[in-house]
Amino acid sequence: MLHYLVSDNQHPIIAVIYPLLLAVGYWVYRHWRFDLLMLAGGCLSCIAVIQTLLVKALGGSDAGLFLLHALLLLGQASIASIWLKHVQKGQTP
Amino acid sequence: MTNQPLLHKTLRDAGINISHEYSSPAYESPWFIKFLIGFSAWVASWFLIGFVVLSLKPSINSTETFMAVGAVLLTVSSIILYRPRNEFVDNLALAFSLAGQIFLAFALQTMLSWQNPEFWWALTLMQLTLCAIPNFIHRVTVSAFAGITLAIALAHSGAAYIATVLVLAMGAFTWSYELKHKHWMRFYQAVGFGTAAALLLIQYGLRFNAGTIFYAIPTQQWATPAMGELLTVFIATAVLWHITRRVQLSGNQWAFALGVLALLGVASGFAYGLLQATVLLVLGFYGGNRVLMGLATLALIAAISSYYYLLDTTLLIKSATLLAIGAVLLLTRVAYRRLWPEENP
Numbered sequence: 001m002l003h004y005l006v007s008d009n010q011h012p013i014i015a016v017i018y019p020l021l022l023a024v025g026y027w028v029y030r031h032w033r034f035d036l037l038m039l040a041g042g043c044l045s046c047i048a049v050i051q052t053l054l055v056k057a058l059g060g061s062d063a064g065l066f067l068l069h070a071l072l073l074l075g076q077a078s079i080a081s082i083w084l085k086h087v088q089k090g091q092t093p
Numbered sequence: 094m095t096n097q098p099l100l101h102k103t104l105r106d107a108g109i110n111i112s113h114e115y116s117s118p119a120y121e122s123p124w125f126i127k128f129l130i131g132f133s134a135w136v137a138s139w140f141l142i143g144f145v146v147l148s149l150k151p152s153i154n155s156t157e158t159f160m161a162v163g164a165v166l167l168t169v170s171s172i173i174l175y176r177p178r179n180e181f182v183d184n185l186a187l188a189f190s191l192a193g194q195i196f197l198a199f200a201l202q203t204m205l206s207w208q209n210p211e212f213w214w215a216l217t218l219m220q221l222t223l224c225a226i227p228n229f230i231h232r233v234t235v236s237a238f239a240g241i242t243l244a245i246a247l248a249h250s251g252a253a254y255i256a257t258v259l260v261l262a263m264g265a266f267t268w269s270y271e272l273k274h275k276h277w278m279r280f281y282q283a284v285g286f287g288t289a290a291a292l293l294l295i296q297y298g299l300r301f302n303a304g305t306i307f308y309a310i311p312t313q314q315w316a317t318p319a320m321g322e323l324l325t326v327f328i329a330t331a332v333l334w335h336i337t338r339r340v341q342l343s344g345n346q347w348a349f350a351l352g353v354l355a356l357l358g359v360a361s362g363f364a365y366g367l368l369q370a371t372v373l374l375v376l377g378f379y380g381g382n383r384v385l386m387g388l389a390t391l392a393l394i395a396a397i398s399s400y401y402y403l404l405d406t407t408l409l410i411k412s413a414t415l416l417a418i419g420a421v422l423l424l425t426r427v428a429y430r431r432l433w434p435e436e437n438p
Binding site: 088 | 122123125129130133134137141143145147148179184185188
């Protein structure tokens with residue numbers, strides 16, 4: 001999926017299928033059959049796609065961009081872990 | 094998951110006083126959240142390396158610069174990780190530490206060369222020192238690196254065939270005494286996970302032809318493969334003694350267990366790593382640790398698959414050996430159930 005999303009000759013339908021798949025996954029594993037592992041997998045997939053698209057869009061030709069990519073990646077991982085911990089707390093009786 | 098309020102009410106009704114320490118337990122994030130953070134920090138550390146290298150482009154080639162940058166990054170990360178602040182800053186410190194370690198490894202490589210055992214011993218010493226930083230993910234990461242570098246250092250010092258066994262001994266010790274000292278529990282767990290991950294990575298490394306770094310080295314090997322297998326059987330026996338000391342096994346049960354261990358030791362002679370993975374699996378089962386059991390199962394699969402893809406034996410012999418190992422182990426299980434039916438209701 002990641003390959004199709006970030007490849008140069010991607011089909012436009014992939015850009016529709018992927019968010020749809022994420023949304024369905026979120027609903028299923030958050031509200032229907034709660035599974036934190038699957039939600040974490042979705043977060044990791046999202047981070048991988050966003051970061052790859054960012055690297056493709058901004059490039060990495062100078063030092064500042066490398067730092068920016070590092071900070072953006074760490075920021076995404078922090079947000080994901082805070083959200084997952086929040087969801088975990090919400091589910092614990 | 095445990096219903097805490099109901100549990101506390103039941104305990105109070107039964108006259109059991111619950112101290113404040115246990116009444117509101119801290120939420121422990123599961124392993125996959127820790128993995129997500131660790132993996133992101135690992136990738137981010139390579140971006141940071143790119144940043145530093147491009148920023149210091151003209152002078153980056155010298156060993157001193159590598160050393161200085163690595164030392165600064167490690168110092169900053171140690172200060173931050175010593176007192177946790179917030180999620181983002183801690184992740185950044187983790188990435189700083191990983192980048193710092195890579196810079197120091199580059200500097201050591203330039204000074205000592207990776208073909209010298211001193212290089213691997215120095216790396217091991219660095220990783221073991223970094224275990225002192227009180228951050229769980231950091232400890233798991235550096236313990237895993239320490240396990241791998243220790244195994245390679247031993248291999249380059251003539252002990253290739255007992256290298257992973259010593260890493261296993263480290264893991265077996267930490268998992269056996271995990272609950273012994275309450276204040277050291279998190280430390281033991283982190284080191285235990287790190288060593289289990291190291292064993293798994295070495296196993297997969299051997300599977301994908303990284304074995305040359307262990308065995309095809311010019312150093313004269315003083316340790317023999319039999320020595321490695323005997324040591325593994327010894328560790329397995331020690332683990333068995335530790336986990337069954339409250340159950341009081343009878344003499345016959347001990348004889349049976351030792352026979353099974355010897356059998357697994359022989360099978361390990363063919364499919365290298367089989368007994369090591371079994372020891373981890375037993376320790377995971379003993380502690381009710383599903384993550385450790387998962388890692389051990391992966392190591393078990395790696396051991397069998399490494400053997401199956403060996404090129405120096407015919408496919409027929411390998412298939413027959415695996416079939417024989419499987420049949421004998423299944424027969425052992427049947428025999429155990431028949432001999433001690435009261436233990437297997």
